[in-house]
Amino acid sequence: xxxxxxxxxxxxxxxxxxxxxxxxxxxxxxxxxxxxxxxxxxxxxxxxxxxxxxxxxxxxxxxxxxxxxxxxxxxxxxxxxxxxxxxxxxxxxxxxxxxxxxxxxxxxxxxxxxxxxxxxxxxxxxxxxxxxxxxxxxxxxxxxxxxxxxxxxxxxxxxxxxxxxxxxxxxxxxxxxxxxxxxxxxxxxxxxxxxxxxxxxxxxxxxxxxxxxxxxxxxxxxxxxxxxxxxxxxxxxxxxxxxxxxxxxxxxxxxxxxxxxxxxxxxxxxxxxxxxxxxxxxxxxxxxxxxxxxxxxxxxxxxxxxxxxxxxxxxxxxxxxxxxxxxxxxxxx
Numbered sequence: 197x198x199x200x201x202x203x204x205x206x207x208x209x210x211x212x213x214x215x216x217x218x219x220x221x222x223x224x225x226x227x228x229x230x231x232x233x234x235x236x237x238x239x240x241x242x243x244x245x246x247x248x249x250x251x252x253x254x255x256x257x258x259x260x261x262x263x264x265x266x267x268x269x270x271x272x273x274x275x276x277x278x279x280x281x282x283x284x285x286x287x288x289x290x291x292x293x294x295x296x297x298x299x300x301x302x303x304x305x306x307x308x309x310x311x312x313x314x315x316x317x318x319x320x321x322x323x324x325x326x327x328x329x330x331x332x333x334x335x336x337x338x339x340x341x342x343x344x345x346x347x348x349x350x351x352x353x354x355x356x357x358x359x360x361x362x363x364x365x366x367x368x369x370x371x372x373x374x375x376x377x378x379x380x381x382x383x384x385x386x387x388x389x390x391x392x393x394x395x396x397x398x399x400x401x402x403x404x405x406x407x408x409x410x411x412x413x414x415x416x417x418x419x420x421x422x423x424x425x426x427x428x429x430x431x432x433x434x435x436x437x438x439x440x441x442x443x444x445x446x447x448x449x450x451x452x453x454x455x456x457x458x459x460x461x462x463x464x465x466x467x468x469x470x471x472x473x474x475x476x477x478x479x480x481x482x483x484x485x486x487x488x489x490x491x492x493x494x495x496x497x498x499x500x501x502x503x504x505x506x507x508x509x510x511x512x513x514x515x516x517x518x519x520x521x522x523x524x525x526x527x528x529x
Contacts, residue, residue: 366405
């Protein structure tokens with residue numbers, strides 16, 4: 197009996213070895229972002245696609261997704277990516293413009309204007325330079341994403357620079373903040389996941405943010421009028437899916453290839469969905485009895501004049517190659 201038990205134990209031990217080896221090879225990556233999870237936010241879905249595709253590739257990869265700033269605060273994600281504490285993030289790149297000032301060009305008033313132009317920007321010398329700066333900082337791009345955005349106010353419609361005079365407005369980044377200030381507004385600096393409470397409590401009276409965030413964060417409950425993107429979108433922001441280069445370099449070639457392929461799939465999904473976000477924004481806000489307007493070409497030009505004299509001028513002065521970056525973006529037809 198003892199011999200039989202010994203043989204059974206030995207067999208069990210041998211059977212366990214391949215399983216242990218397989219488990220040992222599985223790499224678990226952590227993905228963090230500030231957007232709501234499981235509620236149809238395209239940025240969350242991009243990360244979820246990467247997680248699903250990475251697992252389906254069967255190369256020993258698992259991606260755990262932490263939405264809603266549950267792992268890192270919005271402002272902490274860039275440093276965590278650079279340091280390798282965080283593996284993957286859907287990240288509004290301008291949030292890191294305090295670290296790499298050139299990133300401010302990816303949320304510059306009037307620089308993009310339309311979805312078609314955003315798609316052309318992805319393959320331009322302008323974005324080649326931006327990606328080079330991301331790479332130099334120790335981060336890589338898995339998926340490109342440009343989101344159109346809007347402005348909304350508790351007071352009334354924002355159409356011309358005069359409409360924001362004396363308004364407490366939350367700005368997504370420094371370049372828009374400079375334009376709003378030049379038009380006479382007071383700036384409130386908070387991430388998008390804190391805007392609802394700021395509007396509710398009166399800390400802010402207006403905000404600019406992406407079409408996706410306007411819907412995901414239910415801002416229609418707090419504002420009277422929305423200035424939607426339309427044909428003359430003043431607000432476009434680059435919100436790619438990024439990965440820490442330290443984390444990427446730890447993977448074997450099959451795992452890297454699987455993640456890059458997953459990133460391409462997520463990008464293709466986003467490209468298909470992005471225009472629909474604007475339609476969903478308008479529909480949702482109208483359903484909640486919020487007035488919706490868009491800028492006319494003349495109103496857009498009035499804002500662009502303010503932006504050129506404030507945001508563009510400051511950026512060219514503060515960033516060593518700032519003027520060249522702006523010119524490179526504007527050169528894309």
